[in-house]
Amino acid sequence: MNFQQLRYVRAAVHNDLNLTEVANQLFTSQSGVSKQIRDLEAELGIDIFVRRGKRLVGLTKAGSHAAEVIERIIHEAENLKRLSAQFVAEDKGRLTIAATHNQASYVLPPVLVHFSRAFPDVEVEIRQGTPRYVSDMLLRGEADLGIATEALDEVSDLATFPCFDWDHVVIVPEDHALARLPAPSLADIAAYPLITYSRDFSGGSVVVDAFDKAGLSPDLRLTAMDADVIKTYVRLGMGVGVVAQMAMVNGPADGLAVVPQSSRLFPHSSTKVALLKGSLLRNFAYSLVEMLAPHIPRKVLTGARPLPPLTEGLASFAQRPDLHFNWNAALHAEE
Amino acid sequence: MNFQQLRYVRAAVHNDLNLTEVANQLFTSQSGVSKQIRDLEAELGIDIFVRRGKRLVGLTKAGSHAAEVIERIIHEAENLKRLSAQFVAEDKGRLTIAATHNQASYVLPPVLVHFSRAFPDVEVEIRQGTPRYVSDMLLRGEADLGIATEALDEVSDLATFPCFDWDHVVIVPEDHALARLPAPSLADIAAYPLITYSRDFSGGSVVVDAFDKAGLSPDLRLTAMDADVIKTYVRLGMGVGVVAQMAMVNGPADGLAVVPQSSRLFPHSSTKVALLKGSLLRNFAYSLVEMLAPHIPRKVLTGARPLPPLTEGLASFAQRPDLHFNWNAALHAEE
DNA sequence: TATCCTTACGGAATTCGTAAGCATG
DNA sequence: CATGCTTACGAATTCCGTAAGGATA
Numbered sequence: 210m211n212f213q214q215l216r217y218v219r220a221a222v223h224n225d226l227n228l229t230e231v232a233n234q235l236f237t238s239q240s241g242v243s244k245q246i247r248d249l250e251a252e253l254g255i256d257i258f259v260r261r262g263k264r265l266v267g268l269t270k271a272g273s274h275a276a277e278v279i280e281r282i283i284h285e286a287e288n289l290k291r292l293s294a295q296f297v298a299e300d301k302g303r304l305t306i307a308a309t310h311n312q313a314s315y316v317l318p319p320v321l322v323h324f325s326r327a328f329p330d331v332e333v334e335i336r337q338g339t340p341r342y343v344s345d346m347l348l349r350g351e352a353d354l355g356i357a358t359e360a361l362d363e364v365s366d367l368a369t370f371p372c373f374d375w376d377h378v379v380i381v382p383e384d385h386a387l388a389r390l391p392a393p394s395l396a397d398i399a400a401y402p403l404i405t406y407s408r409d410f411s412g413g414s415v416v417v418d419a420f421d422k423a424g425l426s427p428d429l430r431l432t433a434m435d436a437d438v439i440k441t442y443v444r445l446g447m448g449v450g451v452v453a454q455m456a457m458v459n460g461p462a463d464g465l466a467v468v469p470q471s472s473r474l475f476p477h478s479s480t481k482v483a484l485l486k487g488s489l490l491r492n493f494a495y496s497l498v499e500m501l502a503p504h505i506p507r508k509v510l511t512g513a514r515p516l517p518p519l520t521e522g523l524a525s526f527a528q529r530p531d532l533h534f535n536w537n538a539a540l541h542a543e544e
Numbered sequence: 545m546n547f548q549q550l551r552y553v554r555a556a557v558h559n560d561l562n563l564t565e566v567a568n569q570l571f572t573s574q575s576g577v578s579k580q581i582r583d584l585e586a587e588l589g590i591d592i593f594v595r596r597g598k599r600l601v602g603l604t605k606a607g608s609h610a611a612e613v614i615e616r617i618i619h620e621a622e623n624l625k626r627l628s629a630q631f632v633a634e635d636k637g638r639l640t641i642a643a644t645h646n647q648a649s650y651v652l653p654p655v656l657v658h659f660s661r662a663f664p665d666v667e668v669e670i671r672q673g674t675p676r677y678v679s680d681m682l683l684r685g686e687a688d689l690g691i692a693t694e695a696l697d698e699v700s701d702l703a704t705f706p707c708f709d710w711d712h713v714v715i716v717p718e719d720h721a722l723a724r725l726p727a728p729s730l731a732d733i734a735a736y737p738l739i740t741y742s743r744d745f746s747g748g749s750v751v752v753d754a755f756d757k758a759g760l761s762p763d764l765r766l767t768a769m770d771a772d773v774i775k776t777y778v779r780l781g782m783g784v785g786v787v788a789q790m791a792m793v794n795g796p797a798d799g800l801a802v803v804p805q806s807s808r809l810f811p812h813s814s815t816k817v818a819l820l821k822g823s824l825l826r827n828f829a830y831s832l833v834e835m836l837a838p839h840i841p842r843k844v845l846t847g848a849r850p851l852p853p854l855t856e857g858l859a860s861f862a863q864r865p866d867l868h869f870n871w872n873a874a875l876h877a878e879e
Numbered sequence: 880t881a882t883c884c885t886t887a888c889g890g891a892a893t894t895c896g897t898a899a900g901c902a903t904g
Numbered sequence: 905c906a907t908g909c910t911t912a913c914g915a916a917t918t919c920c921g922t923a924a925g926g927a928t929a
Contacts (some may be wrong), residue, residue: 211546213894228906238896243909245894253628262902263909271631278624278824282617286545289613293588296606416636489613548919564883573921578884580906597927598884 212286214249215279217242218257222276223349226258226265227465242508281487287350288489295491301330302491307352308335309410310435315455316372316480317356320500328493339409339434347485353494355483356501362481377478378457379418379471380443380450383464387449390472395423402430402448404439416451419475440465453478468483547621549584550614552577553592557611558684561593561600589634616822622685623824630826636665637826642678642687643670645770650790651707652691656836663828674744674769682820688829690818691836693745698818704818707837711807712751713786713792715778718801722784727805730758737765737783739774751786754810760831775800788813 220231221242228246232239249375250257257272258265268276294302308317313335321333321425336346340360355361361369379398381387387397405416420427430448433439436456443450444464457467482501484490555566556577567574585592592607603611629637637681643652648670656668664806671681675695681687682702690696696704716722722732740751755762765783768774771791778785779799792802817836818824831848 210624211894227908239908240897240910240912244911247910253625254632255628260909264907265909274627274631275624278620278627282624285613285617285620289545289610289617290588292609293590293606293612296609297589358822372703505903529903546919562883574883575885575887575922576920579886582885595884599882599928600884 210249210252212283214245215283217245218249218276219279219283221246221258221265222268226267228265228318233272244365247387257522270297284350284487287488291489291491297468298330300328301491302493303332303334304354304491304494304497305334305336305352306344306354306356308337308356308499309343309358310337311410311453311456312356312480313337314435314437315453315459318459320497324493324497324500327496331493341409343507344483347483350485350488352489353490354497355486357481357483358478361483366482366486367483368486369481370498370502372482374477374479375454376472377451377475378454379468379474380440380452380457380462380465381468381501382444382446383466385449385466390469392473393468395420395425398449398468398471398474399425401428403427403451404431404433404442404448405451406427406439407432407434410434415475415478436460451475545584545585547578547618550618552580553584553611554614554618554728556581556593557603561602563600597684617818619685619822623822626824626826634827635663637828638667638669639689639829639832640669640671640681640687640688641691641832642681642694643672643691643847644675644678645672646745646791647691647815648672649770650788650794653794655832659828659832659835662831666828676744679818682818685820685823688819688823688825689832692816692818693813694816696818699818701821702818704816705822705833705837707815707817708741708797709791709812709814711812712786712810713789714803714806714809715732715787715792715800716803717779717781718799720784720801722803723801725804727808728803730755730760730809733803733806733809734760734762736763739766739768739777739783739784740760740764740786741774742769745769750810750813771795784811786857821846 216235217228217231220235221228224230224234228242229239232242235242246257253275255271255275256269257275259267259269271306284371301530306313306317317335317376317379325331325333336342338346340357343352343355343357344361344364344367347355348364355367356372361367379387379393387393387401390397399420403416406416408417417429426446431439431442431443436452437460439450439452440456440461442448449468450465480501482498484498551570552563552566555570556563559569559853560564563577564574566614567577570577570772581592588610590602590606590610592610594602594607641648641652652670660666660668671677671687673681675692678687678690678692679696679699679702680688683699690702691707695708714722714728722728722736725732734755738751741748743752752764763783766774766777768777771787772795774785774787775791775797784803785800789807792800815836817833819829819833
């Protein structure tokens, strides 16, 4: 049994049991992958995969149990590497953040400015996608931290921490009639074509649900993944937009107006930071979580790991209040 | 990074950092051990061990963190093997039980008779020693289950389950004066030389503590690790013995008498079964725990594992009430 | 001096990748 | 017939153990 074999099995499970794909992804030959997996099966004395002819078509019962354990072994091996890196150069390394467009564009910028000032030797990589993509990246171990909305709470292998609450607002062209009403209702808004987030973004369903609950079925003219697209079409007069508050506060708002009191029309949303349970992260990653969610007690954060984490790293951070970031101040500075 | 390297590091930590010893224990050359460890340190970029000249004298800070993670990796790798064995031949294999003499001699026999009838293809190996030895065997992964007294509760990496309570009794030669009193007190007993368990057996301290608390300091003439030795010397008239109840009920009692009401003189003791947290055991091992502690809800038992265990094995066992063993009946059948 | 770790080096075992074979859809 | 797994086999790499070197207590 060796790590290579375990990695191959893991990759096969994550890649539709396509060994050719696995070989490409891991930069090796597919014959090697095939052989190593067969060797492992022979050593363990079990079939991990169900084969039909020469094709892998599923996991055996033993295989699916094995896959779970293999996942943990590889995960711990990665923890070992991260742990070592932590001691080699405490504040140097790479941090991969998976985030939705909204978070990446309007929430992360001020925080990351602060972060990169505190950790100049950390390369930050942002990967953007749907909430589902964010959780997948975390589960696959390809991202260290994930930033999205409540959707992450539903993934049981992730530890999520709330950062802050925010609202959706209704936006219209500056000269639009709705901008002049003191407090338009949902019904007033539903009279116009609507432009908002796609349904698979949690924001999307929050907005639509609010109209549903009020017994309204607005004309959902266009849905998009990001606020910039929505704003563009609103500017063009294609309809009334509903976007996250931050997109107007922290982003360009020229030619647009926020409909008065419109933030009260929808339930609060919440930005969450998530990490894979059992992950031993680099010190600077924990620091970023602290910046995003300074109110989370440190012990809760480290509790995401079933067994004791790198306590020094965290303890030393606790002694550096200069690292704390008041994102609320930053977010609303321009208001 | 490979498992061999991790095993070497682990073994070094468990063997006083003596690589020669590690090599002997793992049947390899010490030069190989040395090289592999150095390779691992090079790959991780950290020193795991503190060296003075050419001697390993300690773990670095990074090393002690690494050792913890390595422990988990190897542990999960063993889980993977056990899991596979479980599917190859569900009720066939080997079960190593570490137990104190008392448990091995008077508690286990009736249970194991029952067990080996239910699982005829399981080889059972009993390893006997002090409570400390029992916990060490579990922590080192050399035993699957441990049976001892409360002493196991103090080891945080072990999950312990209470089996049943029992008492100590005072034993004397048949014709002894104490045997004729209706209910001798501790003071009555302390008038004679005492023979009981060694202090490092939890039974030992329970007995001595009871006298201490009563303000008595009896003449502790002899201490031994097992009841048979104690009984022998009591027969020879060397003193009054204090042994576990089971040693009289389930073991030979010829020539000896239990002092009336003497079980009330000492606090209750309790037999515990323990397993290493996070261990994925074979189905038959869980079955033995069930026989020993049938009142423990199955979910609590499997909860000893941080992540989902082999649920089929356990579920199928739950459907076989024939496997349940009433040890209380067995233990007291002769009464 | 006895113990014990490290390095060097040659042989053994493993792993890897190309190429060919063969089953599936 | 395009895709995809397996097997065979030679090349490359890695692993292992003997032996010598050097450091400590």
